[in-house]
Amino acid sequence: MAKISNDITESYISEVKELLESSRKDIMTLKNTQNDNETLTRLLRSLHTIKGNSRMLGFSTIEKLSHAVEDIYKSVKDEKIKNSERLVKLVYAVADKIESCITQITKKGSDDQDIKIYLQYCDKLAAGELIDVDAFISEINKINGKLEEDDDEDDFSENIGDIQSIRIKLSRVNEIITAFDTMITREFHLKHQLDELHKFEEKTGSHELSKIRKQFENDIYALETSIFNVQEQAFNLRMLPISIVLRPLENTIALEAMNLKKKVNVNIPETDIAIDKVILEELGDILMHLVRNALDHGIESPKDRKALGKNEEGTISITCLREAKYIELKISDDGRGLDYAKIREKALKLYPERTDEIKNMAEKELSQFLFQSGFSTKEEVTELSGRGVGLDVVWSNMEKIKGRIKIESTPGEGTSFILHFPLSLSTLQGLFIYSNKEKYLIPSQHIVDILYRKKSDYITLQNQNYIRIDGQLIPCYPLSSLFENHKSGIILEEEPILIAEYMEQRIGIIVEQVQQFVSLVVKPLPKGLQNFSILQGIVFDEHYDIVPILHVPDILKKFKSLRGYDIKKFEAATQKKTNRILVVDDSGTTRQIEKAILENAGFLVDEAFDGVDGIEKAKAKQYDLILTDKDMPRMTGTVLLDNLRRMEQYKDIPIVVVSADQSEKTLKEFTQLGANAVIYKGDFKRGNLINIIKELVGDE
Numbered sequence: 001m002a003k004i005s006n007d008i009t010e011s012y013i014s015e016v017k018e019l020l021e022s023s024r025k026d027i028m029t030l031k032n033t034q035n036d037n038e039t040l041t042r043l044l045r046s047l048h049t050i051k052g053n054s055r056m057l058g059f060s061t062i063e064k065l066s067h068a069v070e071d072i073y074k075s076v077k078d079e080k081i082k083n084s085e086r087l088v089k090l091v092y093a094v095a096d097k098i099e100s101c102i103t104q105i106t107k108k109g110s111d112d113q114d115i116k117i118y119l120q121y122c123d124k125l126a127a128g129e130l131i132d133v134d135a136f137i138s139e140i141n142k143i144n145g146k147l148e149e150d151d152d153e154d155d156f157s158e159n160i161g162d163i164q165s166i167r168i169k170l171s172r173v174n175e176i177i178t179a180f181d182t183m184i185t186r187e188f189h190l191k192h193q194l195d196e197l198h199k200f201e202e203k204t205g206s207h208e209l210s211k212i213r214k215q216f217e218n219d220i221y222a223l224e225t226s227i228f229n230v231q232e233q234a235f236n237l238r239m240l241p242i243s244i245v246l247r248p249l250e251n252t253i254a255l256e257a258m259n260l261k262k263k264v265n266v267n268i269p270e271t272d273i274a275i276d277k278v279i280l281e282e283l284g285d286i287l288m289h290l291v292r293n294a295l296d297h298g299i300e301s302p303k304d305r306k307a308l309g310k311n312e313e314g315t316i317s318i319t320c321l322r323e324a325k326y327i328e329l330k331i332s333d334d335g336r337g338l339d340y341a342k343i344r345e346k347a348l349k350l351y352p353e354r355t356d357e358i359k360n361m362a363e364k365e366l367s368q369f370l371f372q373s374g375f376s377t378k379e380e381v382t383e384l385s386g387r388g389v390g391l392d393v394v395w396s397n398m399e400k401i402k403g404r405i406k407i408e409s410t411p412g413e414g415t416s417f418i419l420h421f422p423l424s425l426s427t428l429q430g431l432f433i434y435s436n437k438e439k440y441l442i443p444s445q446h447i448v449d450i451l452y453r454k455k456s457d458y459i460t461l462q463n464q465n466y467i468r469i470d471g472q473l474i475p476c477y478p479l480s481s482l483f484e485n486h487k488s489g490i491i492l493e494e495e496p497i498l499i500a501e502y503m504e505q506r507i508g509i510i511v512e513q514v515q516q517f518v519s520l521v522v523k524p525l526p527k528g529l530q531n532f533s534i535l536q537g538i539v540f541d542e543h544y545d546i547v548p549i550l551h552v553p554d555i556l557k558k559f560k561s562l563r564g565y566d567i568k569k570f571e572a573a574t575q576k577k578t579n580r581i582l583v584v585d586d587s588g589t590t591r592q593i594e595k596a597i598l599e600n601a602g603f604l605v606d607e608a609f610d611g612v613d614g615i616e617k618a619k620a621k622q623y624d625l626i627l628t629d630k631d632m633p634r635m636t637g638t639v640l641l642d643n644l645r646r647m648e649q650y651k652d653i654p655i656v657v658v659s660a661d662q663s664e665k666t667l668k669e670f671t672q673l674g675a676n677a678v679i680y681k682g683d684f685k686r687g688n689l690i691n692i693i694k695e696l697v698g699d700e
Contacts, residue, residue, distance in 0.1 A: 009109075012057055013102055019046045020095055021247065027095075028254045030076075031088050032263065032313070044073055050098070054111075061111040062101050068122035069094050075126045085258055086133045090125060092255070093137060094118055100144075117143070173237045177426065180231040184521065187227060188540055190220055231521070235426045239274040242320060242327070245284045246271070249291055253316055256295050263302050264295065267317035275327060276424040279401045283329075283421075286397045290331045290417050291316060293391065298335030298415055308412070310334070325423050325519065326445065332416040338409040340366050346375065365505060367407045371395040399553060401425065404445055404501065420445060428522045428549065432515040432541065433498070435479040439547050441518070441539050442498065446552035448506070449499040450514060467497065467508055474499065476508035477559045482534060493604055502556045509555070522549065534558065579697045580604045580621070584614035584628040584640065585658070594627060594658075594689070601690050611635025615643055622649060624697050630659035630666070638669065645674045654696035 026043040030036055047070040054063035069091050075081045097118055101111040121136050194217055201209045250266045257264040275283075299314035306312050314334055321328045340363040347358050347369045358366075369375050373392040394417075398405050403421030422428070422445070430443040431450075451467070458465040459473065466473040476497055497508040520539040525532075525548075536551040581603050585591045588609075595605045606621070608614035610632045618626065626644065630637040637657055644650040654676040659666060662680045670678050677692050 009057070009105065012053055012059075013105060015053065016050055016062070016098070016102055019050050020098060022046055024092070024095060024251055027088060027091055028250075030083050031085070040073065040077055044070060044077070047073070059101070059105065059111040061113050061115055062098055065094050065098050065101070065115060065118060068119050068126070071126040072122060075128070081125065081128050086131065087125060088258070089133045089255075090121060090131070090136065092251070093140060094122065097140075114143070173234065176234045176237075177231070180227065180234060183227055184231075184540075187220070187224055194220060235276075235424055238277045238426075239424070240277050240280050241271075242273045242275050242280065242283070243271060245280060245287060246318060246320070249287060249318065252288070253291055253295065256292065257299075260295060261301065262295065262299055263313040264299055265313050265315045267315060269319060271320045273320055273322050273327065274423075276422075276426065278425055279421060279423075282397045282401050286394050286419070287318070287329075287331065289391065289394050291318075294331065294333040294335065294415070298333040298337075300336055322423075325427070325429060327419075327421055327423060329419040329421075330416055331419075332414060334414040337411040337413055337415055338367060338370075338407070339411065343367070343369055350375065364407075367409070368505060370407070371405075402428070402443065402445065406501075426521060427519055428537075428539065429517070429519045430549070431498070431517055432547065433479075433496075433511045434513040434515065435511045436483050437512070439515075439541065439545070441520070441547050441549045442509075443536075443549065443552060444517070446500045446502060447498050448501045451497045451499065451508075452494040453497055454494050469499070469506075472506070474506050474508050475559075476510055478510040479555070480512075482555065482558055500552055500556060502553050505556075507556060507559060509559075578604055579624040580606070581693070582606050582608060582614060582617055582623045582626045584608040584611065584626065584632070584637070586610050586629065586632040590629070590658075597689060598627075598693070601694075603693070611637065611640035611643075614640050618644060618647070618650060623653065625654045625656065625693060626650075627656045627658065627693075630657055630661060630670075638673065641670065641673045641675055654693075656692060656696070 023043055023046045026039050026046070029039050030043065033039070047066050050066040051063050051070060054060070054066065072081070072087065072091060076083050076087075081087070097113070097115065101113060104113065105111050117136070117139060121131055121133075124131050194213070197209075197213050197216065201213050246268050250268060253264055253266050294316050299316070300308065300310070302312040305314065316331070316333045318332075319330045321330075343366045344358060344361070347366065348355060350369075350372075351358065370391045371394070375392075395405065398419065398421065401421045402425060403419055405420070406418050407415065408418065409415040428441070428443055429445075430441045431447065433440055433442050449469075451469075453467055458467060458476065460466070461473075465476045467476055468474075496511050496514045498511060498514070499506055500509055518539075518541075522537045522539060525535055525537055526546075532548075533554045534551050535548045537549045538546050539549060541547050581598055583591050583594050583598070583605055584607075585594070586609055591607045591609075595607060598605045606617060606623070608617045611628070612634045614626070614628065615635070628637045628640055632640075635643075637659070641655055641657065644653075644655060655674065656677045656679060657670050657675045658679050659670075660680070667678055676696055679689060679692065
């Protein structure tokens with residue numbers, strides 16, 4: 001026959017795949033509801049379409065296989081045979097063989113395969129003869145294993161002009177992405193050079209240099225736009241529909257449920273969401289473990305469900321939602337739910353050294369133990385349990401895709417595993433923060449809230465600081481305590497606290513500053529930083545500086561290992577006395593400038609708009625230093641100084657005068673009244689002011 005065009009073949013392959021998927025659903029529906037004529041009619045129509053189209057295109061192997069299954073279900077329709085589990089296992093194996101033929105057509109253009117054993121067993125079953133389906137499956141597994149060993153992936157010839165798509169290895173895509181990373185780094189260097197050129201232009205005032213610099217700047221920003229656009233397209237080459245791993249789960253759940261003698265309905269809505277192939281590869285194993293866990297541990301037997309007043313048929317549902325650049329995947333069952341009493345009992349046996357902690361744990365916290373290696377509350381081991389259903393595998397795989405997982409469960413009603421992970425590992429969303437006077441990026445997927453609290457808001461129990469949120473005490477740790485060469489932190493009236501969640505536990509991470517939310521391309525750690533477990537990569541900030549990315553799970557583990565007295569020891573070593581300063585000046589602008597300078601240096605600052613207001617504020621609150629102007633309405637700086645020195649609490653408190661009058665007489669007057677320093681407005685400099693004040697309050 002004439003050569004079939006690629007368009008027709010691709011259309012045929014696509015249609016057969018859809019019909020196979022639909023047929024599998026119908027086969028399982030018929031198994032559960034024996035007298036569903038509508039479903040049976042639809043299934044026969046699908047099989048007939050596959051058979052007819054295969055015959056037209058000359059794919060005789062698929063034609064024979066679909067015809068054989070069609071004969072089986074005609075016998076079911078005529079009530080010659082029953083729709084048994086043996087029948088379902090056989091036709092599922094035939095469906096797998098048809099899929100294998102489709103793959104071969106894609107590779108070699110032919111569906112020629114040895115299917116004698118498939119046709120023999122199908123004919124026997126259709127005729128009502130008894131068959132040993134387990135022996136059949138064992139035999140075809142041997143045959144298929146040998147075929148895989150002998151498959152040498154021969155190339156097939158094709159008209160080059162007809163080719164509409166090509167295959168590219170993932171490693172090649174990764175090489176392209178890496179090349180873009182190098183280009184971006186070089187572009188950052190060019191921007192540095194542009195900054196230097198701009199400075200030189202300002203210094204020389206050269207008009208010609210200005211023209212060159214502007215053109216250079218335009219070219220760089222045009223280049224930047226192009227690089228990021230093409231880089232985004234390169235990232236998209238790794239994106240695949242999540243349905244690739246969701247669709248096979250329906251069949252897996254159905255077959256596993258049969259093996260466990262359980263009745264299960266599967267609900268997986270259609271979705272067109274695409275994610276990074278690297279994530280997709282890990283996600284398959286994660287989902288397989290979770291659905292097996294739901295089948296083995298969650299869904300009760302039909303007998304037990306009936307005794308509990310439930311429908312004999314359990315339900316497993318998987319929903320997928322996209323939230324900006326993140327995916328939320330929820331795997332739920334309506335089974336028995338978690339037995340928190342058993343979890344607590346098993347945890348006490350495995351971790352006797354943590355007895356007090358485990359006894360006092362809330363139920364939600366107990367679920368963390370399910371992710372520990374070897375932890376199970378199930379006494380008897382089934383075939384399914386023996387396949388590595390342990391949730392420790394799920395947790396480690398979630399770590400690989402930079403995701404997090406939490407459990408929601410109600411005893412007697414069911415359990416949900418909620419997965420939260422990014423669309424791609426190529427970019428990362430997070431917060432720029434400062435700690436230890438250094439800048440870091442902290443990924444946002446582990447941060448559930450940002451709070452600001454005063455020192456007085458902490459609750460101290462057994463040398464550990466806590467804050468209360470929604471009735472729960474959250475332990476708080478300064479991030480800088482993880483660094484050996486910690487510096488004295490900036491003293492703030494309110495400290496930023498990042499509430500991080502990990503393994504169903506929450507802790508507060510105290511930082512110096514939360515700067516901004518960003519989404520950036522991740523780069524691997526330089527060799528010099530690879531030994532730091534709390535770092536997972538680097539990004540470039542808006543100034544093209546390298547910023548390390550913090551690995552939150554390792555940070556939380558380290559905090560958990562710190563004892564309360566270690567934190568107290570750190571706090572005592574880094575604690576600074578918070579010096580409070582009163583700024584007195586009738587000029588609002590001057591007060592704002594001085595206040596900004598002092599607060600940036602770590603002081604707490606209050607304002608007074610003249611001498612009278614200054615006296616009132618000084619009486620109401622104790623200050624460690626007072627900074628005052630000389631000439632003000634109602635009460636001058638001279639009178640203010642004299643009044644302050646007559647007050648017992650301000651006899652020895654440092655007072656600094658800022659004056660426009662530089663005469664010797666003025667200096668002498670202030671000195672006699674007890675001013676500790678006089679700063680002339682003509683010589684006013686930020687550094688000069690800070691140095692004088694630090695010296696006077698003993699803050700070196």
